[in-house]
Amino acid sequence: MSLRKKTILIADDEREIIRVMNRELQDYFDDIQIINAGNGKMAVRVAEEELPDIIIMDWDMPEMNGIEATRAICKSEKTHDIPIIMATGRMTQPEDLRIALEAGAVDFIRKPIEFVELIARINTSLRIREQNLAIQQLLKSEIELKNRKLTTTSMLIVEQNNLLNDFFDELGAIEKKAYEVCNQLTPQVSDLKRRIQNYFDIDKSWDTFKFHFEEVHPKFFDIIQQRGSDISHKDLKLCAYLKLGMDNKEIANLLNITASSARVALSRLKKKLNLDEEDNLREVISEIG
Structure with missing residues (x-):
């Protein structure tokens, strides 16, 4: 599948997870840019500057956790419509899913990440985003x-x-x-x-x-x-x-x-x-x- 000029922001404080995700996503997607952030605060700043097409957000990060970062991104006029997939290895209960969705995440995935599942969720989120952008353009x-x-x-x-x-x-x-x-x-x-x-x-x-x-x-x-x-x-x-x-x-x-x-x-x-x-x-x- 080819997704031209798409940008994915991966926000995670574990370098090994970022390295593995970069490799897996680069192997699957053609001509895609992957950018990284090591904590929630950095994720908010990078999202504002780069306007990625989708964000994969780790829940548990220093300085600002993924939930706080998601809320900040969703409140910003520039970034509020960027889909965010929340990733976590510990917060996996139904109540945690509710918290993530209420913060503004569009999806939720458990660690260790199954990349077939992640890619399917990314594709779905990107299609929804493209449809929303098309609707916004028509309304404009x-x-x-x-x-x-x-x-x-x-x-x-x-x-x-x-x-x-x-x-x-x-x-x-x-x-x-x-x-x-x-x-x-x-x-x-x-x-x-x-x-x-x-x-x-x-x-x-x-x-x-x-x-x-x-x-x-x-x-x-x-x-x-x-x-x-x-x-x-x-x-x-x-x-x-x-x-x-x-x-x-x-x-x-x-x-x-x-x-x-x-x-x-x-x-x-x-x-x-x-x-x-x-x-x-x-x-x-x-x-x-």
Whole structure:
């Protein structure tokens, strides 16, 4: 069997065991890299630096035992998805298996190691890891697609608002000229201006934006409403735009308000979310959902 560019980390404080495992695994796997660690603390550091495809972790080691090392590796954002096989010659009871699995190990093997069994467990763990990585990549691609939809929708809202504002200004100029000639056309122009303003107030494009936003951040708005008091429709928009990392000018364009009005709205939102003066609103929002 050929597993190209796979890396196995063996963590064990007994050099003879490491030597034998290196030999057996090199004999079976083609083109595989094996790295070693002599204790749990070193295993955590090497795992962070090398990001192996799988770890064979001895339970009983100095400085930091295998259980503590497994917990540390599983807590790290960089290494939490690396499969760990716990190996032990003494901790072989069902309760020990439970402890190892709860710490984050995916499998458990007894010493002295039967290498046919170990290789089978390694192959199984590697297949599961490859499947998980493929699923993660699909999810990442899907999220990236949804984020692109969000960005496109935001740009369309800004463009739409700009066009309507230009139209609104032109109608104002027409209304002024019409009033100078005769005031018969003024009611019709005023009605058109009112209808445009109503469109801004209803803002149907927000529904499209909200739909795509909730695909990426499904519980975001619920969390915002739980954390704050008297959260309005406009406040939810502000929170969504902050979550996407938009600056005040971009937010003002999306909400069809001035930059100063956007600053005031953000200040009020901070109070509604019960944040302290020293809290950074943008940082708080970015961490939600």
